[in-house]
Amino acid sequence: MNFLKRYIIPRLIQYFIVIFIGITVVFLVPRLTPLDPVVTVLNRMTAYGAQYLDPSAIEKLKETMMELYGLKGNVLEQYLKFWGRLFKGDFGPSLSIFPTPVISIIMNSLPWTAGLLITVALLSWIIGNILGGLAGYYGDRNWAKILGLLAMTIYPIPYYIMALVLLILFAYVFPLFPMTGGYSVGLTPSFSLEFILNVLKHAFLPALSLILIGIGWWFLSMRSLTSTIVSDDYVVYAQIMGIPSRRILFQYVMRNALLPQITNLALQIGGIFSGSLITETVFSYPGLGQMLYMAINNGDYNLIMGIAVFSIVGIATAALLIDLLYPLFDPRVRYR
Amino acid sequence: MFLVIKDLYKSDKKFAFGFTVLMILIFLALISFLSPYDPKLWNVAPKNLPPSFKYILGTNSMGQDIFWNLTHAIKNSLFLGSLTAVISIFVGTLVGLVAGYLGGRTDRILMSINDSFIVIPSLPILILISSIIKQHISIVLIAVILSLFSWPWGGRQVRSIVLGLREREFTYTANFSGMDTLKIVLTEHLPFVIPWVMANFINTILWAIGMETTLAIYGLSSLETPTIGTTIYWALQYQALLRGIWWWIFTPVLIAILLFIALYLLSVSISNYLDPRTRLQRMRMKEGGLEA
Amino acid sequence: MKKISILLLFILLLSLLGSSVTFSQVLPKLPRHETLIVDALHGRLANPKDFNFWKPGVSVGNGTQQMLLDGLWYLDPQTGKTINALASSAPIYENNFKKMTVKLRSGIYWSDGKPFTADDVVFTVTYLMAHPGMSYSDAFNRYVSKVYKKDNYTVVFELKESVPAFHYLFTSIVYATCYIMPKHVFEKVQDPLKFEFNPPVSLGPYLLKQYDPQGYWWLFERRADWKRTSVGQLYGMPKPRYVLFIYYGPDEKKVMSQAQHQLDLIFDLTPEAWEILRKSNPYSRVWYKDFPWAWMDDVRARIMAMNLEKAPYNNKDVRWALTLATDIVDVVTSGFDGIARVNPLWICATESLLKEYYLPLEDWLKNFALEDGFKPWDPTVPDRIVDYAKKRGYTFSGNPREIFGIGWWKYAPDEAEKLLTKNGFKKVGGKWYLPDGTPWKITITAPANFEIHATRLAFAVADQWRKFGIDVNVETVEAGPFWNKWNLGDFEVGSYWEVPATDFYNFVQGYHSRFLKPTGQVATAGNQIRWKNPKLDALLDQLVNLQPESPKAKSIVMDILKLYVEEMPAPVFIINLKFNAQDHYYWTNFPTSDNSYMAPVWWWGQFKFILPFLQPTGRR
Secondary structure (H helix, E strand, O other), X not given: OHHHHHHXXXXXXXXXXHXXXXXXXXXXXXXXXXXXXXXHHHHHHHHOOOOOOXXXXXXXXXXXXXXXXXXXXXXXXXXXXXXXXXHOOOOOEOOOOOXXXXXXXXXXXHHHHHHHHHHXXXXXXXXXXXXXXXXXXXXXXXHHHHHHHHHHHHOOOOHHHHHHHHHHXXXXXXXXXXXXXXXOOOOOOOOOHHHHHHHHHHHHHHXXXXXXXXXXXXXXXXXXXXXXXXXXXXXXHHHHHOOOHHHHHHHHHHHHHHHHHHHHHHHHHHHHHHOOHHHHHHHOOOOHHHHHHHHHHOOOHXXXXXXXXHHHHHHHHHHHHHHHHHHHHOOOOOOO | OHHHHHHHHHHOHHHHHXXXXXXXXXXXXXXXXXXXXXXXXXXXXXXXXXXXXXXXXXXXXXXXXXXXXXXXXXHHHHHHHHHHHHHHHHHHHHHHHHHHHHOHHHHHHHHHHHHHHHHOOHHHHHHHHHHHOHHHOOHHHHHHHHHHHHHHHHHHHHHHHHHHHHOOHHHHHHHHOOOOHHHHHHHHHHHHHHHHHHHHXXXXXXXXXXXXXXXXXXXXXXXXXXXXXXXXXXXXXXXXXXXXXXXXXXXXXXXXXXXXXXHXXXXXXXXXXXXXXXXXXXHHHHHHOOOO | OHHHHHHHHHHHHHHHHHHHHHOOOOOOOOOHHHEEEEEOOOOOOOOOOOOOOOOOOOOOOOOHHHHHOOOOEEEOOOOOOEEEOOEOOOOEEEOOOOEEEEEEOOOOEOOOOOEOOHHHHHHHHHHHHHOOOOOOHHHHHHHEEEEEEEEOOEEEEEEOOOOOOHHHHHEEOOOOOOOOOOHHHHOOOOOHHHOOOOOOOOOOOEEEEEEOOOOOXXXXXXXXXXXXXXXXXXXXXXXXXXXXXXXXXXXXXXHHHHHOOOOOEOXXXXXXXXXXXXXXXXXXXXXXXXXXXXXXXXOOEEEEEEOOOOOOOOOXXXXXXXXXXXXXXXXXXXXXXXXXXXXXXXXXXXHHHHHHHHHHHHHHHHHOOOOOOOOOEEOOHHHHHHHHHHHOOOOEOOOHHHHHOOOEEOOOHHHHHHHHHHOOOEEEOOEEXXXXXXXXXXXXXXXXXXXXXXXXXXHHHHHHHHHHOOEEEEEEEOHHHHHHHHHHOOOOEEEEOOOOOXXXXXXXXXXXXXXXXXXXXXOOOOOOOOOOOHHHHHHHHHHOOOOOOOHHHHHHHHHHHHHHHHHOOOOEEEEOOEOOOEEOOOEEOOOEOOEOOOOOOOXXXXXXXXXXXXXXXXXX
């Protein structure tokens, strides 16, 4: 009970404060930029040859639209209105694709982003950490050194290039995989095996590009963590005692090394809501990253806020869960 | 200091390799001051020439000599990365150490601030900020903005290490012997944190260069200033990959890889050298000739 | 345990690879030889299911306006001719342009079987007028006092004032126009701003068959009753049974798709991307068979816009000096590899407009002189570009003046120096100083990740001016801020493309000084360069009372063009071009330089009229 009062409640308060600060910052920054959603839409209309004979007609349209978008009133008024709507669960209409509700735009792309990024995060975490642990423990073996060299070479390749090279190699030069989209044109989404296989085929290259870089990162960090633990007393003792290497590695060394890695994994999963812009661009893969980018370029305040709120809440929640569950993983940790 | 470097150079192969490569890259960065071409000018050389004696790394589609352009790119990228890393490591480590050790309300306040920066999605805000400061954009400004987003990761991780250390015996010993907080944090805990700091330093440099590349690909960096990122941007703009102008697109990638390997190996060997636990191990090895 | 799981992973991978042998088609279920695949202009749409075009801000270029919507008239910029689509003839004006009568084509039906009649046209106008916030609402409210039908195929407009170009509201001049709404659908809609018009009822020759909820593709199928549409009546059956609008991604992917014959028509490519495509696909073609390949009859041209309210750009001599300090042939050859048509006047040098305005003005241009007698016209420009092309080893055939333009301004840095020193500028140590003694620094604003030619022009011109001795810096900006700066006047020099073509009449109205918005306020009417000139005002006052097609109007346009040359508010460089590549593998007889029957604009509403001309090659 004491623990609850002294630790959990303050931690929860901190959680809400963090979300509050984050949302406020994301609310303010777009409004401080010269981007104006109404002007953007007007520009789009005039750029595509809207034939108004009298230029003063455009003037009136601007007024009408500001009303429509709820952009009248100063920043503070808009801020309070925003929170009012948020508590009702309403993110408002998108300003660049008026009046489609922001929430429906997000829900449309979210399954793709979540599916791809969560799978990628888990797969690369598992593979990367296992390989990294092995390489860190058996540091002197040749294969460990080769793996290390491979990771060190692949990880720093700029992601755009990696994605592009994979695309060109495996969708063009050797046309093994589709070049574009989440699924083939003309197929209707359903839970049939045909559709699922189609989705997997389309997701393969985007996932591969992300996993390769991901494995590089987890591998290297895990390896450095394990190599420091390897010299700890209890490990040496266990070796002397004759416990098989594999058991030492998996049950002693890695369990200790994994702690910071779990934190990072949670934060990474919490952060999927921003999508992966480059993956989506290069592979024409549906997702939230492009939505966010488009929202920024069009000054679409509501859509930016919508996605940002998801993202902020996601990461903050992940961090909160980690903090609360950490004592379960590491018995050494006590909170004052 | 020099003796240490010489020592490491002789004994540790990783250090030797990393150090050498880094020195080469720094050398390349320095000779950029001798470059016969102003990196902002186009059409100072014929376009799209493959590497030759006159143009060591060939020329690109804007009529620039790639080799001299690259020297500027290395200089600018290194500078950008280092500046970002220095600022963010400094702030992040300090925050993490203090928050981890003191706990209680200080911890919560510091972590609230820390986490607020983590939860804000970095790429969108970076794009927004770049669009505001477009006129005054420069390497230094990019570094400062990037460090706004990279310091909190260090903060969190250092804090979690310290949380583990805090309960260890030597901490209690130090505390009971009357050491004050700052001294404990700096003299007892910092050495354990250093391996992590070094890894973080490297990663921040690389993250900074990577982020700058990402921003550059979207045209939001200082496009006229050569960096690894902007070189890739221009190469992609002119479809260097599909046109087979490999010398243009692969050189910045190769440099990025070499830079990473060099810095990484250096950091691994330095942190091994500094880490009290491995130092003991090495001392034991020297005395007893044991296999590690 | 671990080894087994790795083995399983391998087996899974292999099976995936195996099953992907049949992947290669984009359309597993459609006959490729009966389908035309077109690049989607807007890229991925966040809300692909909204087909209510009449809401402001809805993107219609991804197939909606090309396949489903139709309007009264279309003005084809390539030939300069007007197509009478839903209207059967040109509008009839009476009463000093206060009354307009339109005769409609009969025998046209909506895709759900209801006939198209004057009721739909009348409804469109009254409905939009009644719902502020919809496109064209404000425009109609401004001009229309009454609209009614005289019979089922005749509509009469009574206007509040004399508007000789009222029919332009219903003419597709650039890209789109006010399309006609189906009365039987929209009369039931209470709030049109929330209505999504899904599934859409089509007036064009195609139906919406299917679309991607993620916003990447739209599939259209030809109507069985295509004869009952304007396209069918005018030109016959549109040949492709299916049309797929799809967005593949960045240029590299479009190139790879067309090289694999999975994309027939591309919106635009960078010159380098075109080079790759040209080399990998022998069936690809843009406009000309050989150099310079590109389609250069687009409806805008590129300028170095200057904010005329900022010094020193408010001085005509300075503007002419900057123009003369630029070697246009150098810009074209080193910035664009010779692929550009020079465009010296304030109207685009398209195939039709070259004949209509440029050739008649040629003598005047040859004799035009600045105040000190210097004659800046240079007719040798096209030939010098051809020389460059030949040196580069390109095959070239055709008339240089038709392809590269009839001339531009001379490269005369000496004259430029004279003009500047006359105004107090000083050149010290090879660098220019403003009259107030400070070094002359120019910042050119250019687009960051779109409209690549504008960016390249900016860099090329910056190069020229630097050689001349000015300290120039190019600042690239993303689309949002780019257009905001333009409208607010927050720039010194900017690489924009503010030159009209067949829409000159509308375009130029906004340059009247009564619409001028000073720097810092949004320029809603155009004229972002803030050009204020009493002679221009006088000409515009005359022009607004004339019908755009009248000869008097055309001569006033020529006077405006001459005024522009004298004042040189913003030097015009090159016409916009596109590498809108066509794949002749499955379909052929697209418009090209040998057969320029229509503008090759797949993203405009008039694309539907090209479809009956296409021919299948027979390949499967």
